[in-house]
Amino acid sequence: MPNIDILQIVVFIAVLLLLVKPLGSYMARVFEGKPCGLDRVLGPLERLIYRLAGVKADGEMSWQRYAVALLSFSLAGFAALYLLMRLQKFLPGNPAGLDNVAPDLSFNTAVSFLTNTNWQAYAGETTMKYATQMLGLTVQNFLSAATGIAVAVALVRGFTRRTSQTIGNFWVDLTRTTLYVLLPLALVIAVILMSQGVVQTVGPYAHTTLVQATQDGDGKAVTEQTIALGPVASQEAIKELGTNGGGFFNTNSAHPFENPTPLSNFLEILAILLIPASLCYMFGKMVGDTRQGWAILTAMMVLFVALLAVCAWAEQQGTPQMAALGVDQKASVTQPGGNMEGKEVRFGIAGSVLFATATTGTSCGAVNSMHDSFTPLGGLVPMWLMQLGEVVFGGVGSGLYGMLIFAIVAVFIAGLMVGRTPEYLGKKIEIFEMKMASLVVLVPVLLVLIGTAVAVVTTAGQAGANNPGAHGFSEILYAYSSTANNNGSAFAGINCNTPFYNITTALVMLCGRFLFKIPVLAIAGALAARKLTPVSPGTLRTHGPLFVILLVSVVLVVGALSFIPALALGPIAEHLMMIGH
């Protein structure tokens, strides 16, 4: 890879790390209920919401009540979104004249946005009208993200509180996240994106006369181009920031109106990683030892950089098949080279692999290149990043609590090795926490493997594969890896808008989201009730390099043991066939 491309990546990581501390400290203030600056402007609105809803701002909840509030809110959000799609024809704001959305697709999409997955079995510009995109999808982009952050904050409170029966108030956490973190950041990002060329209008699609008339595959003459528009920038900003990933257009952030320039690309990748990375610092700040936060962030960064390097190498390499056809895949000052199928010229290889790694390491799932057309090893990286459980920065909130669960598993394993009761941040880890942690680690693994197994042995499942052979298997494996871990990206050739895929992936998304969140809240409740164990010389220090190595190893070992057999049938088999060609 050319040096300038490596420099792009280094600069990106440096900018991200510079922003982690300011945003992390700010979020700590928001969730500790301290003045944060914006509350001077938005405080009255916050208090108005509480008054209308009958929420007591200092009314603390047990973990069970927190979970019930979360489930009740999610269910209502699901119902509203489902109805909006089923009835969109009858609502105003439909300049493209789109019909109601089919029941199975509506069910799938409602679940998908509710669970912060944003798996999209539809093409936005031909399926969803403006009102649905704004009132339904944009709203859930905010709220599913805020819900994820709320759960992470609740878990952090489990560590900071002693002999407490409560872990905070769901409504307050949700409201403060949305008002003080997501809305202001989204507004700033939307404005910068628009300056780059992201569209934002509620007017009808544009029509242009083609410079050279052409014809379609049936030989019909075409002299006009219809250009889909819409309120894109507002959705684009929160789509990245909330690690949602649901694009306005079918090709998501590859579409020039969603991501017009290398600068907008840089900003979008930054927006994807910004909150998940800053939450680590917030965690350190709230538990009173920022080194703990940096240790978690370091573990994430190690995994990120290592897998990014593999992906970049594989994509820059190109394929022997293309070389044999007379394609020049060598990078130079005048061309990106490499495997350019399914990539945009303005992003080249570096801008595409950085986006791909960021979007799958987090649970974002937006794409600026078609992962389906990646080289086998280049495509293995995004797939494995999801299978690791979305903890390489991870989704907003879910990344932090996912990684903290792995940290609990890591101290447990370390405890077994030296024969001591494991503890993390002064809290003893006991049987109940380990049961819940095992559930959290194993549920997504089972969902991926069982989902894939069911799809490959049924006719309806096999019918989805768009590519022959090992690559077709990879498409199916990717689909269930993405939905079980609430990512939402796809090997998009898969034909997933069928009742079989709409229903199975929706169930997998639901289990992946709620069978993960509820055990995490249970752990939060159990830890909050426990008293602090004083530090002794035998306590494992959880902020040093030793712990970082241990944590990274646990993540890798769980991911490798669970998925190497499946990966061997997909990308690895394809890679061997490719180089043996």
Added chain:
Amino acid sequence: MLLIRQTLVVLLVFTVLTGLAYPLVVTGIAQLAFPHQANGSLIVKDGRVVGSELIGQSFTDPKFFWSRPSATTVTSGSAALAYNAENSAGSNLGPTNPALADNVKKQIAALRAADPTSTGPVPADLATASASGLDPEISPAAAEFQVARVAKARGLSEERVRQLVAAHTKPRDLGLLGEPRVNVLELNLALDAASR
């Protein structure tokens, strides 16, 4: 009962706030501060909209620079229609899929047929379909590959065509980000103006 009230009120308030107020405020800012970008960066020539700076068009005539191959189809139905900006799509063909090799072979054959002297290796981006199917740009190498053909078809000197390519080549953003690139539609419009 309190739970139902809390659920419904919070959902309603945030639907209005994030689903209505937020996008409309952004739309307001867009139409005031960035009207050109917010409405699709349209290019108007002689009072007619001839395209968008950000959306590619299909070119097959030897006198034009060609855009990258596009995998888009017609809006309803499955017939191919390159650069259909109402239905963005990538090919999603895997690296070892024979269909991908066929597409690339066809594109290379078309390029060589339009200019039998262009026998060198074809730049990767010019041989392959983009992610969106609407990529407005090609690499400078892909433009250089086509200079001789366009110059010959228009009776212009290669020097002159190269000058136009250079004038429409964008460097990396901030000298660092992304790739240098050539906007095909803008270049072709400039060529038309130059050959008049």
